[in-house]
Amino acid sequence: MIVVDEEHDGSYKQEDGFIYQARDLAVARAKIESCGVILASATPSLETLWNAQTGRYRWVRLSDRHGAAVMPKVELIDLRASPPEPGRWLSPRLVAAMTETLDRGEQSLLFLNRRGYAPLVLCKACGERMKAPDSDSWLVEHRYSGRLICHLTGFSMAKPDACPYCGAKESLISIGPGVERVEEEARARFPGARLAVFSSDTVADADAARTMIEAMAAGAFDIMVATQSAAKGHNFPGLTLVGVVDGDLGLRGGDLRAAERTFQLLMQVSGRAGRHERPGRALIQTWTPEHAVMQALAAGDRDGFLAVELAERQAVGLPPFGRLAAIILSGPDASVLETFAQAFAAAAPNGQGVRVYGPADAPLAFVRGQRRKRLLVQAERSVDLQAFLAAWRSRLKPPSSIRLTIDVDPYSFL
Template identity: 70%
Template sequence: MKVASVLIPLPVHEAFDYEVPEAMALARGDQVAVPLGPRMMRGIVAEVRETTGSNRRLKVVETRLDDPPLPPGTVDFVEWAARWTLSPPGEMAATALKGLRAPRPRPERRLRRVGDRTPARPTAGRTAVLAALGEAAMPGPDLARAAGVSSAVIKGLVDEGVLEVIETLADAAFDAPDPAHAPATLNADQGAAADAIAAATAAGGFRPFLLDGVTGSGKTEAYLEAVARTLAADPAAQILILLPEIALTQDLIARITARFGAAPAEWHSGVAPPKRRRVWEAVVAGRCSIVVGARSALFLPFPNLKLVIVDEEHDGSFKQEDGLVYHGRDLAVARARIEGAVVVLASATPSLETLWNAQGQRYGWLKLSSRHGAAQLPDIQLLDLRQCPPDPQTWLSQPLREAIAQTLMAGEQTLLFLNRRGYAPVVLCRACGHRMTSPDTDSWLVEHRYTGRLVCHLTGFTMARPRICPSCGAEDSLVSVGPGVERVEEEVRQLFPEARTAVFSSDTVPDARAARALIQRMTEGEIDILVATQAAAKGHNFPLLTLVGVVDADLGLRGGDLRAAERTYQLLTQATGRAGRADRPGRAILQTWTPEHPVLMALAKGDRDGFVEAEMAEREAATLPPHGRLAALILSGVDAMAVEKVAADLAAAIPNAERLEVYGPADAPLGLIRGRRRKRLLVRADRDVDLQGFLRAWLARVKVPGSVRVTVDVDPYSFL
């Protein structure tokens, strides 16, 4: 008999075996309907094998579905990703099927000619309509534009029975990009980078590259030229470009459309489900050449993936920490290796992991050392707040205020950067010291003055700001502590009432359309001062922006996070790099209480190599990534005693292993989220230790009750 192992899109840790009927031909990647309990479920065939029998009666595959099979490389990737992250393969399979499970687009209404019928009155307009239509079927508005007539002419032909309305489900397809449409003029470094990437795709096989270029050096132009050469050599090739945030997709889509004369496909949470299904079907059928998307686009069913580009590869947004826990950059490299494709990791501030691979020659290292054209890197000044502090209850020092005024007089733009949303990060009671927190969560409530509400950015809880302290009952005792972008904007409007001021954060631009509109206003010079979080700190090109003021350069350096220094250096480099990207020189002023901090000194000197060398030495001394590996187990549950017991059981069941340590269990920094108590255990291992094997053996020793959730985070980026 034949047996099929089927991945069911549920959080189950193994494929289920089913008997294959004799008349049914199945192969790896086929989609099937199989019984699971009382339900019929969709599944993906992971394996088909011959067997002489089974010691248990197997259920039978109901039918092979007509939906397209997943390409073998996609199934390989789903299984590998599940093993690497210790996630249920069924959940990974569900991610790969997400587009197919979306509703189909509505049928499209089109017009076609009825036989050889002719109009009773063949006017010039009617004749033009029939000539434009020919034997095809077209949507009414498209036909009217093509014939140069009004909709009334079309309606008259329908009323006469010369044209009829039909409903069709058009094949998912995207216009083919033209590699020769509008080639860019590249400098020597850009041309060398494009040559190397294109040569690697032409040669075939897996090859990783780091595209390392200073802000404004033209990395996008370089990799788009490599895309063009890849498509010129193989028109059937497919290219995936990953971006960390939705807000960045619109600018890149516009640039791709201008370069190739055709828009790419778009894949992220902001795309409507019917459109996501259209993209999924076009990708699996090979009718889509370029996809621009978020990290989940890695799971699309590419049959001919030749090039993967991870733009802003250092960005922490590539790490998914809810649901399936994985790092998009690392899985992109794995997907390229499985597919035998080229992968390009592009950044002005590469992660230490990527730099370590480039230094060890595991990745090709392509460097763009200067800005494109006449633009120069901005001058960076550290402004010591101990010498010139802001006035009480204000946040901008006098030198920064003067710089803003000078910039306004020159008709140029200012970006004030503070990576903190809302009006104030803490609201507390002057009478008793109580801090407002989210119910059933340790997270502080952030005041949002625009809406008059307190918001938990972790859980989404929101409430009106109360007049009475919920702890002591004192009236009008709650005060706002610290600045957010709304509070900085309030100060800017008081200082510069004539300036056109706006805020750019995920609160003020909640979707891609709003982000696109604000970016367009900034690009066209309709905003004088932009107060922004990291939403504006990367990937954007504002020609009139010449001054960046960092309100609190010390913000990211606080706390004991392993990557605090690296992240702060990257974020501030990206933020200050927005200045002077055109023909006007730029400058950046960083307000700090600790100008002697090594991160800030490296920024001011433009000494990235010195910073990286020092940070690498610290990591190597502690055998931390990239010189070692980390994994975390996060336990959570409503019953605190049950969580404590599982934590104790895990601590008692740690397998013996060399070159590996386990720390904890300890309370998580946020010990309570949505009513669930949380504990953490952290594993540190040398690079050559089988960390996943250790974790599997460890978890197999402990029976975890259903009331406690254990989340495995391989290579954690957040330690909340």
């Protein structure tokens, strides 16, 4: 039997090199082997939910939490009404809840799915944003290592003393928070508390992760500041408060699964609180408390939220009701790339039930010295998308300097 735990998790989708979805391959493999496969999740993906609702998959429901634990009470903190002080990231309500939790000798977890100290460094003299020399993405400041790091390509440099563009001294300022900055604030607010940061920068490997999780479970820390890596499945008996620093983070950007993924992640993070006898509480800081994701989290209404998401996808023919494929063209020369992208788009076969969008600049239009263009193919379920793509590719071969990548059912829209 194959068990795919946390089947909704986006990390099952491999996007570099050979592109595949490991969950879907597990289902295919089980079919080949004639063995059973279990897709397990408290927050299933819409694809799996739809397969269960329509009877393609058998649905086994576990309606109660393990042992005596109940789902924590989820409350929204409207940052418009209760903002943090300038230069701070924790609102007064969250700080008050942390103080109460500390006084009771219980643990808090602050969740922010962003590594490092600040996601952007800019020069206040000339306004320049620090970027890698060969990519469009901003460099993330890491204070523990004193470096500016590109999370996309791994490029890194020591943080300069002066602005590399205008030469101004002490002009570089850090914009926005990462976990390191939230830890700095928690340390300043709760000087007596024992703190830990859990991210891939502080936890180098599986052994280090286990050590830190065991220490948290044993009560060695009062406050843990964590990225997504601490959200999954761990059991912390003394943890009764979860604070989500930026509930809206995952909703930005044009990703079709943004709402679904944010709901799954925040529900899972909230579920870390109160897994034993003591009741838990989750506070989500948000600028958009009226958003359907926030309302569903506060109401504990998973099924209602997923039903609305499914209906919206069905109305516009997006997965699981229709299929998508992204075609990414990349090359070092902008004009060669543009010419080929136009010619390739014009060569698209006419297919009933298929629409082609683009070419357009990819959201990350410049990575590792390569310019990038995207086309998006939307097809009805009945269309043989693979055959359509194969026919298209056979019509026009890219020049040797251009790389063509096809991602069927894309997850990130980069």
